[in-house]
Amino acid sequence: MIRIPIIIIAFYASILSAFSQKIDTANYQSRKLKIDEVNLVSSYYRQDGNNAAVTGGIGSEELTDFATTLDIRGSKVDRKNRINSYTFEIGVDAYTSASSDKVDPATVSSASASDLRIYPSIAWSRTNESKGVSIGGNLSVSTEYDYLSIGGGVNFFKDSRDKSRQIGVRLQTYQDQVSMIYPIELRSGRAGGTQSRNTYGSTVSFSQIINRRLQILFLLDLAFQNGFLSLPFNRVYFRDNSVDVEKLPGERFKFPASFRVNYFAGDIFVFRGFYRYYQDDWGLKSNTAEIETVVKLTPFVSFSPFYRYYTQSGVKYFGPYQVHEKGESFYTSDYDLSKFDSHFLGAGFRFVSPNGILGIAKFNAVEIRYGHYTRQTGLVSSIISLNAKFK
Amino acid sequence: MLVSLMATLGCKPVKEYQKMYLNDSEMELSMRKGQRFENNFQLYREGSAGANGGKAGGGCGCN
Numbered sequence: 001m002i003r004i005p006i007i008i009i010a011f012y013a014s015i016l017s018a019f020s021q022k023i024d025t026a027n028y029q030s031r032k033l034k035i036d037e038v039n040l041v042s043s044y045y046r047q048d049g050n051n052a053a054v055t056g057g058i059g060s061e062e063l064t065d066f067a068t069t070l071d072i073r074g075s076k077v078d079r080k081n082r083i084n085s086y087t088f089e090i091g092v093d094a095y096t097s098a099s100s101d102k103v104d105p106a107t108v109s110s111a112s113a114s115d116l117r118i119y120p121s122i123a124w125s126r127t128n129e130s131k132g133v134s135i136g137g138n139l140s141v142s143t144e145y146d147y148l149s150i151g152g153g154v155n156f157f158k159d160s161r162d163k164s165r166q167i168g169v170r171l172q173t174y175q176d177q178v179s180m181i182y183p184i185e186l187r188s189g190r191a192g193g194t195q196s197r198n199t200y201g202s203t204v205s206f207s208q209i210i211n212r213r214l215q216i217l218f219l220l221d222l223a224f225q226n227g228f229l230s231l232p233f234n235r236v237y238f239r240d241n242s243v244d245v246e247k248l249p250g251e252r253f254k255f256p257a258s259f260r261v262n263y264f265a266g267d268i269f270v271f272r273g274f275y276r277y278y279q280d281d282w283g284l285k286s287n288t289a290e291i292e293t294v295v296k297l298t299p300f301v302s303f304s305p306f307y308r309y310y311t312q313s314g315v316k317y318f319g320p321y322q323v324h325e326k327g328e329s330f331y332t333s334d335y336d337l338s339k340f341d342s343h344f345l346g347a348g349f350r351f352v353s354p355n356g357i358l359g360i361a362k363f364n365a366v367e368i369r370y371g372h373y374t375r376q377t378g379l380v381s382s383i384i385s386l387n388a389k390f391k
Numbered sequence: 392m393l394v395s396l397m398a399t400l401g402c403k404p405v406k407e408y409q410k411m412y413l414n415d416s417e418m419e420l421s422m423r424k425g426q427r428f429e430n431n432f433q434l435y436r437e438g439s440a441g442a443n444g445g446k447a448g449g450g451c452g453c454n
Binding site (some may be wrong): 215 | 401402403404405406407409410411412413415416417418419420423424425426427428430431435436437438439440441445
């Protein structure tokens with residue numbers, strides 16, 4: 001656990017030193033690949049509750065997660081004056097989880113034995129500004145001890161002639177492998193190995209500039225999942241005190257739609273609003289509403305309090321500890337899928353300096369955010385994140 | 392529906408040189424970098440996902 005922060009500090013140090021060096025612009029070539037932006041984002045997340053799915057809806061949900069991502073964006077203008085943008089990103093999560101140690105308390109063969117997730121990705125896009133068209137694609141991998149996810153996607157965007165509106169289409173897939181690690185007392189007679197979980201998603205977006213201060217965005221998603229959608233180590237205790245692993249359908253169809261609106265009021269306030277409706281064929285419906293008010297204390301310093309309200313109906317297969325009857329087709333005691341409301345409240349602080357920060361000319365901006373989350377089920381969590389931007 | 396909404400809101404053409412407020416980084420119609428981690432834990436702790444620019448699948452979120 002100590003190694004990860006040292007790696008993160010080394011990341012920060014290497015980027016600071018790289019941007020401290022003077023860049024020779026005498027031989028500048030306009031068609032050469034240039035680095036546009038580097039972002040280093042770290043976060044620390046901590047949660048606690050008493051409804052762990054691993055122990056059938058009872059037991060500690062204590063969890064900590066230290067995450068860092070580094071993304072590097074570059075661009076190059078080709079012979080036809082199209083802008084080719086490239087983004088490389090790598091992320092590392094180091095987590096501890098009280099509940100996953102309950103998969104097999106006697107050994108370290110639990111699902112979180114290595115407690116590390118690594119997720120690199122690359123993305124490319126080509127923009128033809130004269131035609132107002134952009135196309136792109138991405139590839140990603142996410143790997144942890146008991147889970148492998150490989151993702152890929154393509155996208156297309158078209159601007160209106162006056163560049164006041166944009167229509168976009170995205171297609172995305174994730175091809176995942178779940179390692180079949182069962183609770184220790186339920187391993188006898190069950191095959192191990194892996195099972196597949198596949199996700200296919202499409203997004204249609206529409207953005208519009210309303211006037212000099214107001215712009216909006218609509219997003220419509222359709223997502224289909226099939227394969228093994230349960231988790232093999234989540235226990236369910238039935239009314240007769242017998243126990244089995246969670247069992248959920250092998251298919252799920254999701255339909256989320258959202259609306260985002262940003263408004264610049266006067267010269268000081270920016271209001272950022274977001275609403276989402278979600279429905280799926282497991283019976284879950286949800287509404288999400290979020291408002292963030294940015295207060296520009298100076299042109300370079302801003303303070304942004306935010307609040308998010310979320311409510312969901314729960315899936316029809318959910319039942320608490322010892323409530324499910326044996327013989328039901330599907331069952332889970334995962335409280336993430338239960339009926340609840342949640343509140344997320346926090347604030348961000350952002351400092352932007354065109355002349356650099358800490359004497360480093362390219363160190364362009366720094367942002368710190370903190371949020372506190374409370375869920376009706378009793379789960380509480382906090383998250384703090386730091387974003388350093390080099391431009 | 393979109394067309395009628397646009398008509399109701401009264402969209403006005405905005406020239407490039409008039410986009411001082413729209414081009415402000417706070418006006419971006421996407422999540423902030425730091426929000427990605429917030430979105431990530433909400434994705435795991437809640438039953439719904441998608442339509443917010445974040446990923447709608449992939450990754451376990453087991454714990």
